Amino acid sequence: MLSATEIQKVIPHRYPFLLVDRIIELEPMKRAVGIKNVTINEQFFQGHFPGHPVMPGVLILEAMAQVGGVAMLYPDENRGKLAFFAGMDRVKFRKPVVPGDQLRMVAEIIKVRSGMGKLWVQSFVDEQLVAEGEFLFALAQK
Numbered sequence: 001m002l003s004a005t006e007i008q009k010v011i012p013h014r015y016p017f018l019l020v021d022r023i024i025e026l027e028p029m030k031r032a033v034g035i036k037n038v039t040i041n042e043q044f045f046q047g048h049f050p051g052h053p054v055m056p057g058v059l060i061l062e063a064m065a066q067v068g069g070v071a072m073l074y075p076d077e078n079r080g081k082l083a084f085f086a087g088m089d090r091v092k093f094r095k096p097v098v099p100g101d102q103l104r105m106v107a108e109i110i111k112v113r114s115g116m117g118k119l120w121v122q123s124f125v126d127e128q129l130v131a132e133g134e135f136l137f138a139l140a141q142k
Helices: 057-073
Strands: 022-027 031-037 081-093 102-113 116-125 128-141
Touching (some): 022 057, 031 057, 057 081, 057 102, 057 116, 057 128
Antiparallel strands (some): 022 031, 031 102
């Protein structure tokens, strides 16, 4: 398990853009499972949407990518590198994420070659699928 402090040693994201609270499973270069506790105190709920708060889909995708980033960047040989989005395919949103939900994100690395890679990532709330997609990324030096 990795705490938020330990996650920050692996990926460069910081408040307010660190969207993973904990990594609960980790097989470097293979798979990671992360948790995001969604609270009404999140800044984005002030405007998305007043009176009907819903976590923005793009932030759900970013949180999913951060979990995949931990799996990719955890090995010593990748520490200090950055993982950039190169594309997304087959992205689907199945259910809104609202304050009080706990988002559990499962990222599986499909392949990595020549600094490019592909992830399959799914997000769940109470075991119900809320979002999924295939992410393409590029690893780069800072």
